Amino acid sequence: MRRRASLVLLAFAVFFAAMSPLLRWYAFPRLAKIPPSQYQETVLEAKPATLLDYNDNMKVKTVPKVTIVQTLKGNVEESEKIERNAGRDVVVWDALSFVAGPDGKMVSEIPERYIFDAHTQAPVHATGESVDGDPVRREGIEFKWPFLTQKRDYEYFDAQARTSSPIHYRGTRTFHGMEVYYFEQTVPWTKVPMPKKMPIKGVTPQQIAKTGMTRWYTTKRMFWVDPVTGAPVNGEEIHKEELRNARKMGMPQDTMTVFAGHVKMRPDYVESIVDLVESQRLLVLLLTSYLPWGFLALGVGLLALALWLEARSRRPDTTPDPAPTPA
Numbered sequence: 001m002r003r004r005a006s007l008v009l010l011a012f013a014v015f016f017a018a019m020s021p022l023l024r025w026y027a028f029p030r031l032a033k034i035p036p037s038q039y040q041e042t043v044l045e046a047k048p049a050t051l052l053d054y055n056d057n058m059k060v061k062t063v064p065k066v067t068i069v070q071t072l073k074g075n076v077e078e079s080e081k082i083e084r085n086a087g088r089d090v091v092v093w094d095a096l097s098f099v100a101g102p103d104g105k106m107v108s109e110i111p112e113r114y115i116f117d118a119h120t121q122a123p124v125h126a127t128g129e130s131v132d133g134d135p136v137r138r139e140g141i142e143f144k145w146p147f148l149t150q151k152r153d154y155e156y157f158d159a160q161a162r163t164s165s166p167i168h169y170r171g172t173r174t175f176h177g178m179e180v181y182y183f184e185q186t187v188p189w190t191k192v193p194m195p196k197k198m199p200i201k202g203v204t205p206q207q208i209a210k211t212g213m214t215r216w217y218t219t220k221r222m223f224w225v226d227p228v229t230g231a232p233v234n235g236e237e238i239h240k241e242e243l244r245n246a247r248k249m250g251m252p253q254d255t256m257t258v259f260a261g262h263v264k265m266r267p268d269y270v271e272s273i274v275d276l277v278e279s280q281r282l283l284v285l286l287l288t289s290y291l292p293w294g295f296l297a298l299g300v301g302l303l304a305l306a307l308w309l310e311a312r313s314r315r316p317d318t319t320p321d322p323a324p325t326p327a
Helices: 002-031 076-086 205-211 267-314
Strands: 039-053 059-063 066-074 090-100 106-117 154-158 163-175 178-192 214-225 232-244 255-265
Touching (some): 066 255, 154 178, 163 214
Antiparallel strands (some): 039 059, 039 066, 039 255, 066 090, 090 106, 154 163, 163 178, 214 232, 232 255
16 A cells, blocks of 8 residues: 555656646746737826927927826737737737827827737837837837846837847846846937927928938936846936927027936836736746746655655564464
8 A cells, every 4th residue: 555655656746846847948938928918008207307399489498397108008900910920929019108298288209019029028020010100120129028037238129219229237126125127228319210290280300301400319218127027117217309400490509409307207107017017926936936846846745755655665564473362
């Protein structure tokens, strides 16, 4: 009976020991993915900010607040179309960055379509990949880091410049009780396209381009990233935009600030994102840490118990024979 029990325990020990690496190296890369229907809205603010007032003789003013609303909306229909040709799980995010002045009126509005692998967050190049209606070919990440983010630099796509450059790992920090990785990217002064949708009615980017006036931009981008899920829990930018050769449009100065400010995520959105990430990171940890190590420990424990029972079953029986019954 002991030998039979030891064989059963040995079978379970082998099963759980085999499941440990399978969960981590086979199941996790296939099960952990971004849902195609995800929707997220984030509000950022620059308080105070420098802003070009198009409605007041193109004056540069200091305003109490500029608000940036960023939305990410999963396009399930488009992702299914691309998946049929790509042969892998694909997510399509239709993103919009809407900048509003202190009066709530639109300053700029930049739509994007971001197509990426649901498991690795690597870009997937397909028809529709764009920024402000212009086709682009992204290299590197945007919006989200990969699951199990590493302590290294990544290529990060800048939507304004339409190019990618390194975003640097600057150390591990604590943010709202979470251990996070801090990343920084500085984009030097770069000539960037005019937005397709202008705050002045009747004025188009093509008309501005004909005058020779150009738009330039620089930013210092900062992210605090949860290394388990790869989701940023906070983001900031020290941002500045200028119009150069502005006198060609009748401006009082040749270089004029369009927008400048330290953009920070609104505190209530920080709290909601932290809560969301904390709930999702448990699922990733189950597949990468808790279950694999738990199964390995259980397998070792069952193996030890099986060997102990086997050793017990092999011991000679030292119980003396009963004395014969007298006739």
